[in-house]
Amino acid sequence: MNDLLRLATLPSDERACQALAAPRYELLPLADLQQAADALPAGAVVTVTCSPRHGLERTLAASETLAAAGFRVVPHLAARLVRDRWHLAEAVVRLTSLGIDECFVVGGDAEAAEGDFATGLALLEALVELPTRPNRVGVPAYPEGHPHIPAQHLQQDLEAKAWLADYVVTQLCFEAAPLLAWREHQRQRGMSLPIHVGLPGVLSRKRLLGLATRLGLGASTRALGRQKGLVARLLRPTRYRPDALLEALWPWLGDVAEGFAGVHLYTFNQTADTRAWCEAQCRRQCAWQSPQSSPSL
Incomplete structure (x- = not known):
């Protein structure tokens, strides 16, 4: 029985604990990548973003x-x-030769396509x-929508991708x-694909609000700004911690059929603080197990 099927058979608190104990950590391929990686548990699942500024080669390296x-x-x-199918095949062979057997397909933030693929769906096909x-x-x-894509198109796109993909990750x-x-x-x-919920990691509120605004996030970004003492808090180097968000989502974590199969942490390379927060939550919520001993999803 695979990990997701096993999770479905557990009581709700145990499902949530195991989902939280084995998160996916998203990293940016920047100069501090190695430092960020060094702060993570051995063998953790890490996703590596791909941006127009640095190109696909930076992500592959x-x-x-x-x-x-x-x-x-x-x-x-x-x-x-x-660029084209040859470029795609070359990248895939390069990855699989390293034992990398998973990838995450996005349209990307480039204003225009460099080659044959304008959308994530086209690349998936x-x-x-x-x-x-x-x-x-x-x-x-x-x-919460996409700043450049109508909601109807997003839904149609997701449903078309569902036939070709194995899981979904939500934007934070x-x-x-x-x-x-x-x-x-x-x-x-x-929708029958497992859905991993995207949570922000531990970051300064000022930086996180700026990132969220740049990414075009919606109502929940405004809610972040409405939190008590908005101006004073944003002008101080206080940190955002997703405690309240995690608590609200807790009953649905690890629920593959109706909730969220796993947790995806947007770290923005602030991995030490994010890992410490995650493990502290595991100790508080799931005293019966340690994060390092939990199976990965």
């Missing part, structure tokens, strides 16, 4: 480094940064036709309500 260090690596493949492809492929979802939110409303909507529409 970072993935090689992390795989060599023993992490379970999930590189992002940004469709608009892939090409990926499944390759003679060699990763065993698992993830795709993103946007519970700061409130549970939009995540739960979106999850219920997907359940009613028959």
Whole structure:
């Protein structure tokens, strides 16, 4: 029985504990990547983003480094940064030769495609036709919408991707309500893929609010700003911790059928503080087990 099926048979608190104890950590392939990775548990699942500024090569090189260090690596493949099918096949062979058997397909933030793939769906369709492809492929979802894509198109795109992907990860939110409303909507529409909920890591509130605004997040970003003592708090180097968000989502964590199969932490390379927070929550919520001994999802 695989990990997700096993989770479905556990009582709700145990499901939530095991989901929290084995998170996915998202890293940026920047100069501090190695330092960020050094702060993570051995063998952790780490995803590596892909940006127009640094290109696909930076992501592939970072993935090689992390795989060599023993992490379970999930590189992002940004469709608009892939030139053609040959370029895609070359990247996949490079990854699979390192034992990397999973990737995450996104459209990407580039204003225009460098080659044949303008959307994540187009790249997915090409990926499944390759003679060699990763065993698992993830795709993103946007519970609070996307600044450049109408909601109707997002839903159609997600449902088309569901036939080709193995799991979904949500864009980060700061409130549970939009995540739960979106999850219920997907359940009613028959979404059967496991969904990993994207949570912000531990960051300074000022930086996190700036990142959220740049990413075009919606109502939950405004809620972050409405928290007690808005101006005073944002002008001080106080830190955001997703305690309240985790508590609100707790009953649905590890619930593959109607909730969230796992936890995806957007660390922005602040991994030491984010890991410490996650493990502290595990000790508080799940005293019966340690994060390091839990199976990965």
